[in-house]
Structures are given as structure tokens and as C-alpha cells.
Amino acid sequence: MAWQDFEHDMQRCPRCSYCKWIPWRFVRNIEYMQGCPSVARYNWHAYSAGGKYNISYSLLKERIEIDDSFLNVVYRCLMDGSCDIACKMQQDLEPLQHMQELRIKCVDEGALLPQHQPLFEACAKKII
Numbered sequence: 001m002a003w004q005d006f007e008h009d010m011q012r013c014p015r016c017s018y019c020k021w022i023p024w025r026f027v028r029n030i031e032y033m034q035g036c037p038s039v040a041r042y043n044w045h046a047y048s049a050g051g052k053y054n055i056s057y058s059l060l061k062e063r064i065e066i067d068d069s070f071l072n073v074v075y076r077c078l079m080d081g082s083c084d085i086a087c088k089m090q091q092d093l094e095p096l097q098h099m100q101e102l103r104i105k106c107v108d109e110g111a112l113l114p115q116h117q118p119l120f121e122a123c124a125k126k127i128i
Ligand code: SF4
Pocket: 012, 013, 014, 015, 016, 017, 018, 019, 020, 049, 050, 051, 053, 086, 087, 090, 091, 093, 095
């Protein structure tokens, strides 16, 4: 599947924010209810799985372009899948798969962060 194939999920996501947390039925102590590490670090909706459905839908509808802010959100995801587990208890969407495809799109288009450059240079040296 490609990132565009998740359009139905982008529309179905009601922005409930459940993906930011450990599923509540399993929380025994509010100190440990934070799920998504990106949201915990950056404290902004765009970093959540629901937020990525938002920006992805905006990209799909050509309301925004891939810029540094967009890439910052896409590449700050640790792909740990916490959002996916929580979402499946609430709405049963595929946020992890969607984020993977969105990242693949960015890499395919050469849309990278400056921090990626040393990694590519190191890989190139190993190949040569
Ligand atoms: S838990 Fe799922 S449905 Fe709810 S905001 Fe997150 S991605 Fe959207």
C-alpha cells in the first residue's frame, strides 16, 4: 500500500487522541500513562498518529507541501507502534502502517533532514 491508500483512515480518524496514551483500561498509575514518545517529547498534536493523519490528508489534498516542519514531524516518530496498539482498541485504524508509508514517500522523494546526510555518506563509503 502507498500513503495515499490510507485516505479512508485519514478521514475516519476522529482525532480522539487515544493514540497518545497507554490504553486507559491498562493504566494503573497516571505517571505511566504516556504512550507515544514523540508526543511526550514535543507535546504537540502533529507528532501523534492522529496528527500525522491530519498532515497527510492536507498533503493529499495539496493544501500543504513537504517542508522542514513536515519532515520534522515525520522523522521524529520512533515507529514503536504504541499508537497502533491504542488505536486498535478505539477505532481500528492502521496508524503505524500509514506512518511507514509516509516516511517511505519522503525518502523516495529525497526529502530528508540534514542530520541524515552523515548516515548516507557513511553508507556510500561502505558500498564503494
Ligand atoms: S487513536 Fe486512532 S482514531 Fe484516535 S486520533 Fe489516534 S490515530 Fe486517530
